[in-house]
Amino acid sequence: xxxxxxxxTSHEQEIVKTAVAExxxxxxxxxxxxVHDQAQxxxxxxxxxxxxxxxxxRRHDLDGKYDQREPTPxxxxxxxxxxxWLSLDELTGLAAPxxxxxxxxxxxx
Amino acid sequence: xxxxxxxxTSHEQEIVKTAVAExxxxxxxxxxxxVHDQAQxxxxxxxxxxxxxxxxxRRHDLDGKYDQREPTPxxxxxxxxxxxWLSLDELTGLAAPxxxxxxxxxxxx
Numbered sequence: 001x002x003x004x005x006x007x008x009t010s011h012e013q014e015i016v017k018t019a020v021a022e023x024x025x026x027x028x029x030x031x032x033x034x035v036h037d038q039a040q041x042x043x044x045x046x047x048x049x050x051x052x053x054x055x056x057x058r059r060h061d062l063d064g065k066y067d068q069r070e071p072t073p074x075x076x077x078x079x080x081x082x083x084x085w086l087s088l089d090e091l092t093g094l095a096a097p098x099x100x101x102x103x104x105x106x107x108x109x
Numbered sequence: 110x111x112x113x114x115x116x117x118t119s120h121e122q123e124i125v126k127t128a129v130a131e132x133x134x135x136x137x138x139x140x141x142x143x144v145h146d147q148a149q150x151x152x153x154x155x156x157x158x159x160x161x162x163x164x165x166x167r168r169h170d171l172d173g174k175y176d177q178r179e180p181t182p183x184x185x186x187x188x189x190x191x192x193x194w195l196s197l198d199e200l201t202g203l204a205a206p207x208x209x210x211x212x213x214x215x216x217x218x
Contacts, residue, residue: 040145
């Protein structure tokens with residue numbers, strides 16, 4: 001990891017913070033819709049525990065994905081772009097090498 | 110524990126099996142309705158994880174409550190009566206001392 005990847009200006013940090021919050025909100029909104037639909041179709045005990053298992057997995061996934069303690073958000077951002085929760089355009093303002101690395105990572109994931 | 114409480118005829122076992130299955134189905138049906146209602150009201154992440162926590166607790170509770178490995182079903186039956194999922198009438202056919210103990214236990218719980 002080059003030093004430049006670890007150095008984020010306060011302006012860049014603000015861009016990332018806003019973009020990640022936006023992606024998180026989109027993902028939660030989509031999940032709420034899925035849970036509405038799944039819950040409506042519940043008819044028996046197996047369906048109940050299937051919803052429970054689904055929520056356990058999604059909670060674990062989201063807790064890890066949006067963990068802000070990562071030393072560098074490159075992988076987090078690349079993952080969000082790869083999964084369609086964020087577009088590269090929303091990261092405009094980051095230094096060009098960072099954008100290039102995020103784009104390359106998103107294609108490799 | 111007197112020996113008589115541990116001795117269940119096959120007829121009594123059948124009565125208990127049917128009654129417990131009925132109580133379990135009632136409880137699941139009620140839970141499905143609660144989950145329908147709760148899920149419909151979900152609007153944000155906190156609501157999602159609140160439903161998840163609720164399902165975790167109910168699943169743990171139900172797994173324990175209907176555990177068929179108990180040496181005697183007296184406490185299970187008393188608990189189901191106390192919580193309103195079963196009525197004493199549905200246990201008609203059990204030996205009178207068992208019914209008396211289940212009734213007394215249900216009032217003590």
